Amino acid sequence: MYKRPLADELRPLALGDIVGQGHILGSNGLLRRIVAGGDVPNMVFYGPSGTGKTTLAGIIARESGRALHKLNATTASISDIKNVFADIGTMLAPDGVLLYLDEIQYFNKKQQQSLLEFIENGKITLIASTTENPYFYIYNAILSRCTVFEFKPVPPEEVEAAIERAAAYLEARDGVTVIMDEPARRHIASSCGGDVRKAICAVELLYSASDKSGGRAAITLDDARVVSQRSAMRYDRDGESHYDIVSALQKSIRGSDPDAALHYLARLLEAGDILSPCRRLLVIAAEDIGLAYPQALAIVKACVDSAVQLGLPEARIPLADAAVLLATAPKSNSAYLAIDAALSDIRAGKTGDIPRQLQNVHADGAGFERAQGYIYPHDFPNHYAPQQYLPDELIGTVYYEYGDNKAEQSARAYWERIR
DSSP: OOOOOHHHHTOOSSGGGOOSOHHHHSTTOHHHHHHHHSOOOOEEEESOTTSSHHHHHHHHHHHHTOEEEEEETTTOOHHHHHHHHHTTTSTTOTTOEEEEEETGGGSOHHHHHTTHHHHHTTSEEEEEEESSOHHHHSOHHHHTTSEEEEOOOOOHHHHHHHHHHHHHHHHHHHTOEEEEOHHHHHHHHHHSTTOHHHHHHHHHHHHHHSOOGGGEEEEOHHHHHHHTTTTTOOOOTTSHHHHHHHHHHHHHHHTTOHHHHHHHHHHHHHTTOOHHHHHHHHHHIIIIIGGGSTHHHHHHHHHHHHHHHHOTTTTHHHHHHHHHHHHHSOOOOHHHHHHHHHHHHHHTTOOOOOOGGGSOOOSSSTTTHHHHTOOOGGGSGGGOOOOOOSOGGGTTOOOOOOOSSHHHHHHHHHHHHHO
16 A cells, blocks of 8 residues: 655645754745745755755745646656646636746756746746755856755754654554654764655654554664664765865865864765775875975875775775875965966966077087077086076066975075075
8 A cells, every 4th residue: 555755744834844944944034034925036945855945845835826836857858847838827827837846957958948938027936956056057047047045954953853743743643652762863863964854764664663562663773773874974976965075175184174184084985985085185285285295295195005905994094094194284385376376377378488598409509508508507516507497578477485384494495595
C-alpha cells in the first residue's frame, strides 16, 4: 500500500510552521513582510536541500490566491512551460499563475529566455529555486528581474523541533508511544547537515524499524548513528559545496588557523577526495607562504606525493602534516602580487622591445655577445654588474616588493649591500 513520505505529510502550511530561515522569515523578516503584503515579486530561492524552498513557494501560492504550477528543470521542457502559459487568463488561473521552477540551473539559456516575456508583463510570477550559486548558473536577464533570497542550513536546535513534531505525529497517527532519548534526538538533528527533510526521513526510518510490541517504539542512539553516518556532509565534487570547502581550507591556512585548516581538510577526506586538497595545498604553498618560507613548497610536494601513493586512509597523515605546516608558517604573497602586476602590464600592451644586450646571440658582428653589449655578471665581484634588463618603455617599473618576513628582508639587505 502506498504511503506518503512523512516529510511530505508534515510539510508546513503556514509561514509560522516553517523551521529555520529566521533571517528572512522571522517576525520582521523581509520575505515574511513581502508575503504578508500580497504583492509577490519574481524571486530566486537559493540554498541547500531540505531548507524550506518548495514549502514556502506553496504557502505563497495559497496566500496570494494564485494557481501554483510546479516544474523541475531536470525533466521539464519548453513545451511544459508553454502548457503553463496556456492557463493564463483562464478559469484555471483567474488571479494569475505562480510558477515554481525547481533546480533552474539545469535550464539552458534558451529555456530560461522563454520565461522572460511572461514574467516581464506580470502574467506569471516566477519563483525559481537552486542549490547552486544563482550568479553563476542563472542568466542575467532572469536575475535582473528577480530578487534573490538565500536559504541557510537549519541549525540543529531548530531541527530538533521538527523531529519532536514528527514523533508526535507518528504517535497520534498509529497510537504508539515513541520513546526517543535526548542523545538520539540531538544526533539526528546535528548529523542531518541542516536538512530538515533528511532529519524527518531518519525519524521515519528508525520508527518503521523499531519494535512496536506493547505499543511503544524506541528510537535509540546506536540506530540513529547507523542511519545518519556521513549524512551531515554536504559535498559535491562539481558543485558549490566543493568550492566552498576548498576555499575555506585556503583561507584558514592563509589566516594561520591550523584547527580550521584541519577541519576543512577532514571534510574533503571524509568525502573520499584526495586530489582536491593535494592541488590546493600546493597552490597555498606558493601563493600564501611563498618566499617567507621557500622550502615549504618542496615539503608540501613530498607530502602530496606520499598521499597519492598511500591512498586513504593513510593519506590523511601527510596531508595533515602539510596543512599544519602551511597554517603555522610565516606568510608572504609578494611573488604572487608581483607576477599578477607583470601580467597586468603585458595584457595592457606594456611590453616594448627586449634590450639588445639581452637578445639571443645573433651573428651580426665579430664577438657576437660582446657586439651586443651584454655584461656577464659572473665575471664581476659578487656575481653582479648593473645593466638594463627591462624594455625602455618600462624602465623604473617595480613589480616585486620585498615582504616583511625574515627571509625576504635578509635577501633585501643582501642586495642593498651589493648594489
